Amino acid sequence: MSFQSEIVKWYLSNKRDLPWRDTTDPYVIWLSEIILQQTRVEQGKPYFLKFLENFPNVSAFASASEEQVLKLWQGLGYYSRGRNMLYTARYVVANYGGQFPTSYEQLIKLKGVGSYTAAAISSFSSNEQQAVVDGNVYRVLSRYFGIEEPINSNLGQKMFSELAKELIIDQEPAIYNQAIMEFGALQCKPKSPVCSECPVQLGCYAFKHKKIDQLPVKLKKVKVRKRWFNYFVGITGDEILTKQRMPGDVWQHLYDFPLIETEEEVSMTSNEFLTQVEKLFGKDLELKVLEGKKHILTHQIIYVQFFAIDNYIVNFNQHAEIKSVKIEAFKQLPHPKIIGDFIEKHID
DNA sequence: AATACGGGGAG
């Protein structure tokens, strides 16, 4: 039996029951695929259900506000996915009359849809002959066929997508694509794959040459930037100070607090820091240290320090980015995880 | 070709 047939056979008796598996609605599949980009199934599942409930079709999605979308997205990360989804939903309503496209050619033009997602949606929704190449596929193919070219080099990407394209010939695209990904996720896992019970063990290059733990090859080591975010929590009556984050940095368009970023941990005896703070909030300011947190992202470690402030005066003309809003309204806004956690814990 | 973009789980 061929590699593909074995994979499909394995899939049919081992697949998980997932809420996006029993549909060919391209909108629903799009929803699931965007959410699952760089996101584990278990983490994405509740978000998928929540989004589908709030936006049962693309027209409903298109009429949402960005704040609404980002609020639902809160905690999932890579927020550009949410912003791009809204853009795309509106684009589909405006240009395709709310009929979500199913062809690779049209899908690949959509914002937030790359080669993987276009292949996934087109194959799952209309059985188009497009091979998905995601992290799972890279791993399975590199191990089984013994491809040592780095999966994130230019040549590597080309080799893997060529191979994937050949393998899907004569296969049922929707089933086979899902099968190889599920196989990678459950059987041919990154760490301690279940080779002892593997249906394609005999043909597997990596198993035969004891290179399971060396494949796939991946270049890159991300360098991590350290940052110090000093947040100021200012509450007067039923209003709180907030600020929307701008493009060019993490958490674009999400709302946090007035912030002074420093090159290192600040000390309360640092004149430079206190001068900055007074410049922002006035001379009569009362400053109190709240909790500190370490927030770890892929490319940066953010040391977050919260301060409570009282008797502050903000010049809203000089600092148009800062606003004072009702606390109840503030809670409805989308926040970075670290801010959302703080609100939940400290602001009633 | 490199880098930014979140957050979390597994080992």
Add this chain to the structure above:
DNA sequence: CTCCCAGTATT
């Protein structure tokens, strides 16, 4: 800690 997850956009 490190790795990596149903990747994409930008430089």
